[in-house]
Amino acid sequence: MKYENEMKIEFSSKSQNESFARVVIASFVAQLDPTLEELSDIKTAVSEAVTNAIIHGYEEYDGQVYMYCKITDNKVYIEIKDFGKGIGDIDKAREPLFTSKPELERSGMGFTVMETFMDEVEVESKVGVGSKIIMRKKLESLEKL
């Protein structure tokens, strides 16, 4: 039988909610009994996507950040969405070291980090509408047992 579970969360674009989002995703994924490394990979990727929504999506404005997670057997599907300013050139944005905010000492490595720690990363975005990041990861620890 297939094991399934899902959750959906929405929070204000405040920097203290970056930490909150990490615990939320970690405790939801924890039901799969992951290794420390797997959990840390997922938390790091989510953290980058949520930080982007807050810093780039909404900049100094208040807005809502949405996170959806679905677990199917040992597969984790995560969506992080904002209705902020959107990304003009997605390919450019995904390039390592590219940042539109060098003045904030951003490293430009957010998307690279997400790609490194997750199996798949998709970006959908429209200027003036918002952005959606989709990430997938299969937990290997469950298969090795």
Place this chain on the structure above:
Amino acid sequence: MKYENEMKIEFSSKSQNESFARVVIASFVAQLDPTLEELSDIKTAVSEAVTNAIIHGYEEYDGQVYMYCKITDNKVYIEIKDFGKGIGDIDKAREPLFTSKPELERSGMGFTVMETFMDEVEVESKVGVGSKIIMRKKLESLEKL
């Protein structure tokens, strides 16, 4: 200035999500720097309300449980909602030891626990529509420091 933050979450009525809901509320409230006792009080109350939504609201059916939390300064406001079967006699349901499911070894102390650990508990419910539990608590730890 007023300190404010809010979040809204929705998850399936599965028993493993009781633990998930506890961590979600704990990590959101943690931004107020509570004592472990205060954190545990809130988790315990939330746990009872979420368990009720799953066991009594939806019984064996699948449904969505909603939790909303708003923080204003040191005050925590929590809503837990289901669109399940609803409660016919709310006063009766809130009585200590009353349970409609003695066969499941329920203690009938859920509402009493919520009232003990939180400052205020309100229940809104309509048969066939669903139930909403509203709980409030002021964190004292912030004042003592």
Place this chain on the structure above:
Amino acid sequence: MGEIKRFMRDDGMIKVSRSLKEVANRVRINKDLLNKKLGREPTIEEISHEIGTSVEEIVMALESNAEVESLYKTIHQ
């Protein structure tokens, strides 16, 4: 049985569940020590500072302890 084996396993693939249990133990001990030192209940940040573990991890550890205990109970019933 699979559950127990998974829990006991030690092949470098450290499970989150076990590492959190260790944090939970340190939290419990240091909470009492701080309580004596301060003459009141310590806050979660004070504990975090004392044991050098993030508030995030402490929040998860507090829950993992409850879970591990209930798993233990189920197994030994």
